[in-house]
Amino acid sequence: MSQSPAPVRRRASPYAVLLAAITIAIAIITLLGIAPLPLLPDMSGVGQGIVQLATVVAAIAVIIGVLNLISVHVRKVTAFNSMGSLYSGITLLTFVLVLALHFLEARGMIKVNLAASAALPGEPVLTLTLMDALQVVIESALAGLLFFSLVYAAFRLMRRRVTIWNALFLVAVLVVLVGYVLPPGSILYQFRDWFLRIPVGAGTRGLLIGVAIGTVIVGVRVLIGQDRLFRE
């Protein structure tokens, strides 16, 4: 571990002030575009333009994400110090292969006619089929394993500390799981149905209202330029 240097004294730099000014102006224009006020000019066109610009930036950012992913895996392969390096090599090889297949298919050098494919005319059938055959299947299998992981975690929760809330959580899990197994006419089935509709539904709404309030408060802080984003 290295020595602890004293933190640099923080004060607003011209760059941070400019960043805050741009952000606040764009935020207010977008807000007025989405929710126009009666006496102010209609900003919906400008607001939509800004949202579309953000969508384009997000699309370009995917390329940056892919480059980031490649750089991380190249570093692992060159280090070659664990099994992870081998997996990174496989990831890079797969990336190159899929890219080559996509390129060849787009150029018309490979023609695949899969009747059962969900691809629209003109879409790359081969890479989409590869995606369905490998990615979706593996992800679905992993999602299936989640069930066991979660039930074990619920059991471990009680071993860690027994509180009334943990006990209530475990009882709720048991009621819902057993309720799914029993036939529709049974009391436990009806109780499960009521339980999911009323207490769980109310809890979900409560949680979402809380998240919405938190979002408003942080949004206001961004709008008045008091967020840490604006500090260098």
Next chain:
Amino acid sequence: MNSPILLYVVLLLALVLTLVGATLASRSGIIQLRRIGAYNAMPLTVSEAVESDRTLHVSYGSSGIAGASAISAVAISEVLYPLAERAALADRGALVTTSDPVTLALGQDTLRRAYKVRRALAKYRPAMARWYAQGPLSMAFAAGVGAAILEEDVSTNILLGQFGAELAIMAENAIRYDRFVIAQSDRIEGQAVAYVLSDTPLIGEELYAAGAYLGRRPVQIGGVLAQDIIRILITLLILALMFLAIAGAKF
């Protein structure tokens, strides 16, 4: 009252309450924040990671700065910044993961600023923030992060933002090897998993109070006060509407 006017009323109320709260917090310090275990644990676990020269991991999940969860991503940066400042003292430092490519830039910038403040910019590398493709069920992201937790010798995992049930894979990977996990999600299924798997979970809106607990600036403490007052007002409104409905009022 139509919805745009209502929106501006809520924003104005939030602004006024935040500013009043900030004034109270800066002048008298009478605002006492309630104890949240996760925020108490965060500095301690990061210090542990620094002392043992292991990695701090903060994940944004799929919180996207260009989407509906943008404010979640901003709030997570409030958590990341002070913790990365501490982690900058260690040689291993911090690891940031996200499945949103725009948030990757936010994570990199937050890390860079934290390292710069600690005069440790030489240790900062853009690859400390990593993007993993989300995949149709988010399992690809979970598997990638799960592997990174082990490979990078992570000791503390702070998983915040937008997660579904895939959070279980990441947290399970960490817990199995005795790594500390603090988790939260703004999705209901992710929040349930976070409650079960984390020793000190954050619940829903507690994420948005991060700045007040970790930064302690008056405006952030004022925000928490505003958050609580608006919550109480909404609760009272719901109760009033319920009693009116019982009394036979038509809406």
